Amino acid sequence: MKHIFGALTFFAALLVMAGCGASSERRAYEYMPDMARDPAYKAFAPNPVTRDGLTLQRPVAGTIPRGFHPFHYGTGEEEATRAGRELENPYHASQKTLEEGKALFLTYCQVCHGEQGKGDGPLAGKIPPPPSYVSDRLMQFPQGRIFHVVTLGSGKMPSYASQLSADERWKVVTYVHAVLQGLGDRPGSTASKAGISGGSK
Numbered sequence: 001m002k003h004i005f006g007a008l009t010f011f012a013a014l015l016v017m018a019g020c021g022a023s024s025e026r027r028a029y030e031y032m033p034d035m036a037r038d039p040a041y042k043a044f045a046p047n048p049v050t051r052d053g054l055t056l057q058r059p060v061a062g063t064i065p066r067g068f069h070p071f072h073y074g075t076g077e078e079e080a081t082r083a084g085r086e087l088e089n090p091y092h093a094s095q096k097t098l099e100e101g102k103a104l105f106l107t108y109c110q111v112c113h114g115e116q117g118k119g120d121g122p123l124a125g126k127i128p129p130p131p132s133y134v135s136d137r138l139m140q141f142p143q144g145r146i147f148h149v150v151t152l153g154s155g156k157m158p159s160y161a162s163q164l165s166a167d168e169r170w171k172v173v174t175y176v177h178a179v180l181q182g183l184g185d186r187p188g189s190t191a192s193k194a195g196i197s198g199g200s201k
């Protein structure tokens with residue numbers, strides 16, 4: 001028994017010495033490299049490991065990408081009204097949001113709606129005239145309804161969902177509502193109608 005322990009201690013010492021010896025001179029020495037270097041499959045390559053033989057797997061049912069806002073509304077008057085009732089603008093009319101909203105408005109909306117949103121943009125003569133944002137009808141639109149228009153389109157107006165992210169759409173909506181319609185910040189905000197500044201979001 002004593003001999004066995006002696007021998008084991010001897011071999012253990014040898015191993016430790018081997019570890020500190022030649023190999024310590026070699027940098028980036030990989031012990032069991034197969035643990036560090038597993039085979040990487042290309043996204044569209046066949047895969048012997050997965051159940052369906054595909055490398056790229058579908059997301060689990062019901063999951064959504066981070067930052068994605070589901071939009072559960074259809075087109076038409078009824079759905080637009082419902083969106084107006086239910087959706088709340090996550091943005092406040094802060095200076096920063098209004099500046100971003102204005103820049104987006106001038107890029108994406110002004111060409112038809114005009115700089116002041118009166119329906120007199122450069123394209124106005126060539127398309128069915130867009131309504132003024134300060135018409136009696138549009139002044140009644142809650143912000144969620146304008147978001148619905150920009151997301152799905154309305155009548156002759158196309159959807160802007162592929163050009164503008166949900167966040168960008170809300171920023172445009174904030175600008176239209178607060179500045180072009182002159183309605184100030186959304187309810188529940190501390191910023192008054194006149195004081196459209198402060199608050200970052």
Ligand code: HEC
Nearest residue numbers: 108109112128129130131146149150154155156157160172
């Ligand atoms: C290509 C021209 C065009 C562009 C660009 C455009 N619109 Fe319109 N918009 C229209 C027209 C035309 C209408 C009237 C649609 C109708 O009633 O048939 C309209 C209507 C609207 C309405 C009222 C919808 C209703 O139910 O009466 C809102 C709100 C609106 N647009 C907001 C925007 C915003 C915000 C942008 C920018 C993201 C934008 N539009 C970009 C052409 C445009």
